[in-house]
Structure formats: C-alpha cells, structure tokens
Amino acid sequence: MNAPVSLTPSISIIDGFDxxxxxxxxxxxxxxxxxxxxxxxPSPSVKHIIDGFKxxxxxxxxxxYIILTHIHLDHAGGAGLxxxxxxxxxxxxxxxxxxxxxxxxxxxxxxxxxxKEDFDRLFDPILPIAEEKLLxxxxxxTLTLSDTCTLTFLHTPGHAAHHISIYxxxxxxxxxxxxxxxxxEPLSKDGVELILPSTSPNQFxxxxxxQSMKRIQTFDVEQIYFGHYSMASxxxxxxxxxxxxxxVFVQKGKEAVKDGLGVNELAASILEAVQHDLDKKGVERDHxxxxxxxxxxxxxxxxxxxxxxxxx
Numbered sequence: 001m002n003a004p005v006s007l008t009p010s011i012s013i014i015d016g017f018d019x020x021x022x023x024x025x026x027x028x029x030x031x032x033x034x035x036x037x038x039x040x041x042p043s044p045s046v047k048h049i050i051d052g053f054k055x056x057x058x059x060x061x062x063x064x065y066i067i068l069t070h071i072h073l074d075h076a077g078g079a080g081l082x083x084x085x086x087x088x089x090x091x092x093x094x095x096x097x098x099x100x101x102x103x104x105x106x107x108x109x110x111x112x113x114x115x116k117e118d119f120d121r122l123f124d125p126i127l128p129i130a131e132e133k134l135l136x137x138x139x140x141x142t143l144t145l146s147d148t149c150t151l152t153f154l155h156t157p158g159h160a161a162h163h164i165s166i167y168x169x170x171x172x173x174x175x176x177x178x179x180x181x182x183x184x185e186p187l188s189k190d191g192v193e194l195i196l197p198s199t200s201p202n203q204f205x206x207x208x209x210x211q212s213m214k215r216i217q218t219f220d221v222e223q224i225y226f227g228h229y230s231m232a233s234x235x236x237x238x239x240x241x242x243x244x245x246x247x248v249f250v251q252k253g254k255e256a257v258k259d260g261l262g263v264n265e266l267a268a269s270i271l272e273a274v275q276h277d278l279d280k281k282g283v284e285r286d287h288x289x290x291x292x293x294x295x296x297x298x299x300x301x302x303x304x305x306x307x308x309x310x311x312x
Contacts (some may be wrong), residue, residue, distance in 0.1 A: 004029070004052045007231045008171050008223075010149070014052035016045030018074050019122055023185040023229050024292060025074050028175060029056065030168070032145035034064040037086075038166065038175050039227055042077035042123045049082060063089045065135075065143070067151075069177025070163040071097040072200070073111050073123050075227055080104070080127025091129055092143075094155065095136035096162035101129045114201075114302070137164065156216065158209030159198050165216060173223030173231070179212050181242055182228040182296055186289040192281050193232070194289075195241035196274070196296065197249055204303040206250050213242055228296075248273055253304035266301040267294070 002015040002022060010031050018025035018041050027049050030036040035058065040046065053060055063086040068076040071093065079091055079101060093101060100107050104126045111126075112119045137143075139155040152167040159178040166175040178198035187194050197209065217239065224232045232238055249270060256266040274293060275285060283289075 004056050005230070007225075008173075010170060011168075011173070011225070012052075012056060013225075013230055014049055016041030016048050016078075018042060018045060019295070021292065025227060026229050027052075028225055029053075029058070030145060030149070031056070031058065032149045033147075034145045035062045036065040036067060036145055036151075037063055037082075037089075038067045038225075039069060039075050039177070040066060040078040040082045041075065042073050043081045043125055043127075044078075044122070046078045046081045046085070049078075050085060060085045061087060065090055065092055065145075067092040067166060067175075068097065068101075069165065069175060069179075069227060070094065070160045071100050071107065072160065072178070073107060073126065075177060076101070077107075077111075077123050077126050080129050081125060083129055083133060084127075089133070090135045091133055092135045092137055092153075094162040094164050095138065098134050098136045101134055102131050104128055110202075114299075152219075154212075154215060156212035157203075158205055158212045159200070159203075161203045161205075163212075165212070167219050167221075171223050172220050173225055174216055174219065174221050175225045176216070177227045179209065180216070180224060180226070180238055181245075182292075183226045183230065183232055183238075184289045184292055185229045186287070186292070187278075187283065188230075188232075190283070190287075192278070192283055193234070193237060193241070194274075194278065195232070195238050195245075196293070197242055197246045197300070198228075198296070199246075199249055199300040199303040199307070201299075201303040201306040204307045206246055206307070209242070209246060213239060228292075249300060249304055250308075253301070253308050256301075257305065257308050263298065263301045263305060266304065267297040270297050270301065
C-alpha cells in the first residue's frame with residue numbers, strides 16, 4: 001500500500017488501488033471529533049482503508065459516518081464490507097441511492113453487464129447494508145463534525161441522478177465525487193493538470209453537469225477533493241477544464257453516432273483530442289497517466305452513446 005497522504009491538518013487520503021492501479025480512486029479521512037470517511041471505493045479497496053487507519057493511528061470502531069457521493073461501485077461498492085469493521089458508523093447517501101445499498105442486486109447486475117468476467121476481481125463482494133445504518137440526506141442538509149467543521153450536502157446530478165457533493169467549512173473544500181470529473185494525479189506530479197468529465201452510463205446528463213458545477217461555484221471553494229484523484233487548490237482551472245472538455249466529448253459522440261460508430265471508435269476519437277492537447281504540454285505518449293485515461297474514455301464513451309440514444 002501507499003502510505004496515507006495528509007492533504008490538510010485534518011484531511012488525509014488513502015489510496016484504494018481501484019482496479020489494481022495507484023492514484024486512481026481514494027478514500028478521504030476527516031479526522032474531526034466525529035471521525036468520518038468519504039468514499040469507500042470497491043470492496044478490494046477496503047483492506048487498504050484498514051491498513052491506512054493503522055498507519056494514521058485511528059480506529060475504525062471510532063468512525064461515526066461513512067459518506068458516499070454516489071453508489072457507483074468504484075465509489076461505494078465496498079461500503080457493505082467496510083461497515084462490518086465500523087460498527088458505530090452510519091452510511092450517508094442520496095435518498096435515491098439508499099434502496100440500492102440495502103439491496104445491491106441491481107448494482108451487481110449492472111456492473112456484471114459492463115465488466116463481465118472482470119467483475120469478481122474488481123468488485124466482489126458487494127454486501128447489503130442494514131436499513132437502520134443508512135442515512136439519506138436532502139439537498140442543503142448539514143452535519144457538524146466539530147466546532148470548526150460543518151458539512152453541507154448538495155444534490156449535484158449530471159454524472160448520476162443520485163449524486164451528492166459535500167462542502168466542508170474548515171478548508172473551504174468540496175468533495176465532488178465525479179461531478180467535476182477526473183483529475184490525473186500522475187500528470188499533476190509532472191506539473192500538468194488535466195481534468196476530464198466523467199460521463200459514464202447510464203444517467204449522464206451534460207446540462208445537469210453544468211448546472212451542478214454552477215451550483216458549486218456559488219460556494220466559497222478553495223479546494224476540490226476528487227474521487228479520482230486527490231485535491232486541487234485551483235478551482236477556477238477545474239471549472240475551465242470541464243467547460244472546455246464536456247462539449248468536446250458530446251460533440252464527438254454526436255459525430256460518432258451520426259457515422260454509425262461505436263464505443264471503441266468514440267473513445268479513440270476523444271483520446272486523439274486529449275493526446276493532441278497533452279502533446280502541446282510536453283507529455284509523452286507513453287506517460288503512465290494514459291493507462292488511466294484510456295480506461296476512463298472507454299466508459300465515458302459508453303455513457304455518451306447511452307445519453308445520445310435517449311435524445312432521439
């Protein structure tokens with residue numbers, strides 16, 4: 001495992017090695033009076049959370065809240081397993097996500113359709129969560145973790161209809177899950193920032209994505225904490241990237257559908273645009289970040305084609 005990384009005096013990130021890849025999906029630990037985890041990752045990531053807590057000298061039985069931005073398995077698939085190690089915790093989720101955590105059969109079926117023979121390796125087990133452990137939050141609800149830290153929950157559809165983002169008052173940060181896309185930490189370490197929209201199926205809505213971003217912009221945001229991956233301290237740059245790339249993704253999707261092309265061809269078309277952009281920034285075509293990008297663009301292309309199929 002990678003050691004937990006302290007992002008602020010009270011917030012650390014634990015690398016969940018989602019899909020066996022470093023710096024892809026993270027869980028955030030808010031070390032406040034009410035100890036809180038934001039995002040669990042899939043079940044294979046839970047062992048990294050357990051190890052991370054030991055490294056931070058924290059106890060899982062002290063966790064009071066596990067917060068999920070949405071119920072896609074790379075963010076929430078491990079919640080049922082993790083709650084077994086956190087007997088005093090409640091799981092916070094969008095009201096539309098609650099029933100799927102209590103009965104994850106449809107989540108399992110949907111993931112198997114996408115990931116096929118890789119499902120067990122990437123996600124198993126997906127365990128149900130007792131209803132009394134689930135705490136749905138409405139838009140605008142707040143939760144006080146300490147005298148200096150209050151969370152505000154926002155309903156931020158676009159990536160998923162059941163998506164929430166969480167504004168944290170102490171650092172003026174917001175945990176955005178996939179609402180504001182994906183940040184590529186391997187590129188950031190080389191001084192290059194790239195944030196691409198996350199348009200995975202089957203509830204992607206570009207108009208809602210922009211509206212959710214505008215909602216986030218009404219808050220005094222200094223930090224953005226991504227599900228994928230880590231923290232950005234330049235919110236305006238993040239917004240600019242989404243405004244730039246979201247229309248590109250959708251337009252290339254329209255062109256692909258018009259030409260009768262499929263997911264792989266669309267992913268290749270978007271990748272070409274990304275490569276052209278990164279070429280100008282001096283990023284080599286064999287940079288490790290491209291492994292992440294290619295995986296993301298395949299799933300993003302599925303979501304774009306699914307979205308466009310519903311517009312006709």
